[in-house]
Amino acid sequence: MKILRGDIIQTSEKASIGLIFDDDTVVSMGPNSEMAIDEYNFVPIEGRLSFVVKFIHGTLTYISGQISKLSPQSVRLETPVATIGVRGTQVFIKLGG
Amino acid sequence: MGIKRGAMRRKLASFFLAVAFLVLAACGTKNLIVLVPDPDGSVGAIQVANSAGSVEMKTPNQATVVPDENTAPRAPADITMEEIRVLFAEALAIQPAPPVHFILYFEKDSNRLNSESLGRMADILAAIRKRASMHVGVIGHSDTLGDKLYNQNLSMRRAAAVRDLLIQNGVPAGHIEATSHGEKNLLIKTGDNVGEPKNRRVEVVVR
Numbered sequence: 001m002k003i004l005r006g007d008i009i010q011t012s013e014k015a016s017i018g019l020i021f022d023d024d025t026v027v028s029m030g031p032n033s034e035m036a037i038d039e040y041n042f043v044p045i046e047g048r049l050s051f052v053v054k055f056i057h058g059t060l061t062y063i064s065g066q067i068s069k070l071s072p073q074s075v076r077l078e079t080p081v082a083t084i085g086v087r088g089t090q091v092f093i094k095l096g097g
Numbered sequence: 098m099g100i101k102r103g104a105m106r107r108k109l110a111s112f113f114l115a116v117a118f119l120v121l122a123a124c125g126t127k128n129l130i131v132l133v134p135d136p137d138g139s140v141g142a143i144q145v146a147n148s149a150g151s152v153e154m155k156t157p158n159q160a161t162v163v164p165d166e167n168t169a170p171r172a173p174a175d176i177t178m179e180e181i182r183v184l185f186a187e188a189l190a191i192q193p194a195p196p197v198h199f200i201l202y203f204e205k206d207s208n209r210l211n212s213e214s215l216g217r218m219a220d221i222l223a224a225i226r227k228r229a230s231m232h233v234g235v236i237g238h239s240d241t242l243g244d245k246l247y248n249q250n251l252s253m254r255r256a257a258a259v260r261d262l263l264i265q266n267g268v269p270a271g272h273i274e275a276t277s278h279g280e281k282n283l284l285i286k287t288g289d290n291v292g293e294p295k296n297r298r299v300e301v302v303v304r
Binding site (some may be wrong): 017020022029033059064065068072079087096 | 129130133136139142143163193194282302
């Protein structure tokens with residue numbers, strides 16, 4: 001299944017999901033989680049690079065890919081309580097009780 | 098002495114337990130952000146910010162709590178691998194392994210792999226099997242020697258040669274996506290009309 005910019009990804013109570021982006025970024029979410037892909041650009045030849053995800057609730061793991069290496073300032077994980085800028089690493093986020 | 102030591106040990110044990118509970122209690126509060134090393138062991142940095150303030154995190158296995166959007170992120174505190182595994186159990190269980198990249202080199206003006214790269218096919222097939230991969234990207238490239246259009250075609254023939262080799266070795270055609278970039282995406286930057294063996298290549302990405 002291909003995922004496009006603007007897509008919202010939700011998991012139900014008993015589901016979880018793993019995603020691999022073509023710049024090697026890896027994201028997974030546990031049950032009762034929701035995220036939206038706000039921006040995804042990976043065109044290194046043209047210098048178009050960005051990764052902006054809105055994570056709304058639940059649990060999420062993120063492993064940075066090439067966008068984070070080539071253009072760290074273009075990677076943002078946005079949540080309702082804070083924005084997380086990422087420079088080449090793995091981040092886990094849990095929102096809500 | 099023995100008794101004293103025993104008591105000391107119990108005290109220490111209960112102290113550690115108390116600390117463990119405190120950290121867990123902190124995690125129980127809302128909105129936790131944890132910095133973890135990459136699967137390859139390297140650690141980067143994150144910046145957690147909202148309207149009330151921000152914290153920079155560089156030390157792995159530390160967590161910050163953000164109570165709400167109007168409260169600054171708390172100072173980062175240590176978190177154990179065990180706590181991380183419990184809190185993120187389901188998301189970790191399904192977390193895909195990061196893709197593996199291989200680069201295969203070709204002979205000049207040819208879609209024949211050089212002998213060393215031919216030997217690497219076994220590693221690629223092993224990686225595909227190990228991950229039970231259903232998405233293998235094959236991207237052909239050329240150096241800048243000669244005509245652009247010719248090189249576009251050459252890089253396509255190189256990608257096709259690798260795709261065919263994978264298929265011959267049992268990888269279903271539907272799992273392979275072959276594309277080509279001609280001379281537009283050089284590994285070693287050169288001017289036009291420059292022969293560069295490292296640019297005559299196919300990149301294989303096992304996802």
